[in-house]
Amino acid sequence: MAKRGENIRKRADGRWEGRYIEAYSSDGKAVYRSVYGRTYTEVKEKLSLNKKLCSQNISNKINMEELFKEWLYIKEKSIKISSEVTYRYLIDKHFIPHFKNVKAMYLTSELVQDFISKNNQLSPKTVCDMISLLIQIIKYGQSKKYINYFDFDSIIYPKSLKDELPVLKNSEFIKLVNYVQTNFEIQKTGILLSLFMGIRLGEICALQWEDVNFYDETIHIGKTMQRLKNLDKNAKTKTKIVIDTPKSQKSIRDIPIPSFLLELLKEYKSGDKSYILTSTTDYIEPRSYQKKFKSCLENARIPDTNFHALRHTFATRAIEQGCDIKSLSEMLGHSSVKFTMERYVHPSNEHKKMNLEKLAVFY
8 A cells, every 4th residue: 555755646547656756957846757557566666666776877967056956946945035045145156156067976075175265255154154054955965865975074164253242332322322312213213122122123124013012011023124135037126125034933032121112112102013113004124224323323423333233232231230141042032042152241341341440449
């Protein structure tokens, strides 16, 4: 009797049919072939033999470009559009130009190491991210028997230098808050949401009034907004705005609202489907909001930085004020407490100096 997943069925004419993947087209789609027999057992044996021969044949022929396309074709059914855009970019821009003439069965760690060396102009983090993706594809190739052996342990990753996170000084923090208070309009709420709650820019732009729970005094983060490359070749625009759930489950969270911010939100509350930053059903996208933020910095005479510095500032000040790491990690939507500790549990020079000054009483 046919089992689920075998791709064997009994036809209306009484014969049995088994289907298998013979090859993959240039765009990564599977090309199927069939075998037939009078009994289930006969077809099962034919199918097993053809699969084996076909696997050996494909393994000898498939090159890395075909492997990249096949992997992406399989993967795109289960990933978010933001991930698909990133994967397509890395594959088309970096992987295919370097590996396209390499047969999958002949891929070695030395070839991957050469790829790392030739991309040394990129940041270590970017290269590490690319290699993580490449390893996913290699492991898929192994599962399909396209790649027999690969020495993952011999790959030498570029060392990432820890850059100091952009954090507003206390004086800049106060100047920015004073500027927002003095020149307040609803759009400037975004600055306060990041500075006092650590919310990401894309999450802020996607916030609607229905996400604010005035009874529980929390904001629900369940969406993010991004401008992404338009994968539709017939589209009139090269990019489009996408509002989707965050990539990780940990990023979906409820954050308590500070009392002063809660009163401010109550004052400006609009319809549930209206966006907080506009109080209308029209949104403001992250790129446009970043420009408005830069204008605020200039007007407040604060050195230029990016919007994400507000999130770093929130986390840094929270640590300095004694916030426990687990609570902070959950509010930030980090994947793990370890990540939060490695990123933020390093007091700023300003905070170190303040602590040293306490010793001055003994002089």
